[in-house]
Amino acid sequence: MLVTRRTGGATVGFVERFGWGIVGSGRMAEAMVATLAEMRSARPVAVTSRSPERAASFAARHGLAVAATPATLAERPDVDVVYVASTHDRHVDDAVAALERGVPVLCEKPLAPSAKQARRLVEVARRERVFLMEAMWMVFQPAWEVLLELIDEGRIGAVRYVEADFGFPADPDPARRWLDPRQAGGALLDVGIYPVTFARALLGDPEVVAAVRVDADTGVDLQLAAVMRHRGGALSVLGCSFQADTAIQALVAGPEGRLVVRAPFHHSTSIEHRRRSKLVETFDVGYVGSGYRFEVEEVHRCLRRGLVESPRYPLDTSLGVLALLDRIRDVSDRAG
Template sequence: MANVVRWGILGTGKIARAFATALKDVPGAQLAAVASRSLEKAQAFAQEFGAAQAYGGYQQLADAAGIDLVYIATPHPQHAENALMALRAGKGVLVEKPFTMNLREAEQVVTLARSRRLFLMEAMWTRFLPAFDEVRRIIASGEIGTVRQVVADFGFTAGFGAEHRVFNPELGGGALLDLGIYPLSIATALLGPVAGIKAQAEMGDTGVDVQTGFTLRHEGGALSVCSCSFQARTPCELTVSGSRGHVRMNTMFHRAKSVTVTLEDGSSRTVDTPYLGNGYVHEVMEAQRCFGAGLLESPAMRLDETLALMGVMDEIRRQIGLSYDSDRKSVRPAHAA
């Protein structure tokens, strides 16, 4: 059992279910516990996915013995508080995107993890998929020349009521935090740090953005053009263009199973990039690899990059006039016992 990583999951929603499903496909992964605000929901989840323990409160799981890493799958506004709770209890933490609601919260979480020397990572699963690795390999090979632009979109028609979390400001609703983080994260990973930001949005009746577009100028001059929408079913593709051609992460880029390279001479080729299980397997494997090696963060999703991304989203929100309660209040100080 020396190589087994014992996971605890906070939350029992859709993303928690996807993560628990992935754990079954990862060697050495064990679902040790799940927690919900409802003991009945936690027990039902535990029974379905084979968790050894079920708790009717998040603090109970954080304090429980026999847990190595905690996956935060609660609503966006609870991420910072829950991550700090788990870190204070001495657990390593994997936080679902968006990492927190804003940069200030993210800095508190990262500061505590570093001071306690505990593993911490943002669960941006697309960054660990074979398709993304292949795109980076193609870029590094020089096949498409010098890369100067990324274009990416992520949109679907959200036919939910106003009370649904994607439209509810109290639950961190809005297209940017839910969808825009995907193209933003990959564009930055491929083109480097952001040096300039221009954003526009359409705001919905509940006060959150229902679609947002933003153009980023990266250090070195390359540009990325990104959009996210709850009102349009977009192709959900990401294209990286260079001086000699382009490579496209085929629909849908956040879970692409192939990439296509097209060059200036008109030739093209498609590379199959299948992923394991439901796709979340790869981020679990990376978290476990890092934890087992005693690393405090993943070199594939560095904490400084997570902080930079939160700062970019703060600026996009400032430009489109989107704020949340989290921007006006603070979570418990990171140094608290």
């Protein structure tokens, strides 16, 4: 229920319960509707999909209204914020449809398939002065805050080495989004974005990037490994795969030991401080309920304050990560 609504393109005032419109009908749309349904501050209200049948069945499952297009979804008076969970190639157009109607957007990662396309989206949000945030849920997790605190406290000394990987055996059906170049498929964009975001947040942009990749028959990367040297000589070693069930773990090391962010590192519930062969301490960062609610809470917090960007995950960070993904892709060889 809305107490005060948008004025002059930015949402201000106290909103008791935000009505969410959902773009897409896939796995993430399902996960987000389940998340919103368990929150007192949110209410999923409507969905849109390119397929009227999928939209109708999704809406029936969750008791939502159906909108014919992302534009008509944003125009609904009960939609205060739009969640874009379409395939990567659709993110810019779907988000712009809401932003141009003055409706705030939480957009799934990556904001766009390339930094250039994402810049267009960010320009629209800034021109319209409407809230936009990438749904990089990793950085809103309790584990993320604890990890940064442990590093700041000097538990492991200066960070010299970061390792992270994200791999799973993806559906090989070339019609699905993972391997389809028209849907901006490929492991780097889809799951490699997590290790890259992780390393860049801790070490900054690299001075040197080396990468190797193996491509699918469709031309997108099936797996990719990158090694990067950052300012001061710190290294990051990152991997992503659509072929291998990898550990999905991260490790941050310095002279005083290492912090092991237990799998799945992007929404971990446990961090270990280890020194040589010994476990020094374990930090339980577990929580009850959906791990997506932290990013939703950040959206609500920003909207209540009339912010058009999240200070915790600004759009320049999303653009910086995408520029680095472009760079890694550009330097990677093609061994497939």
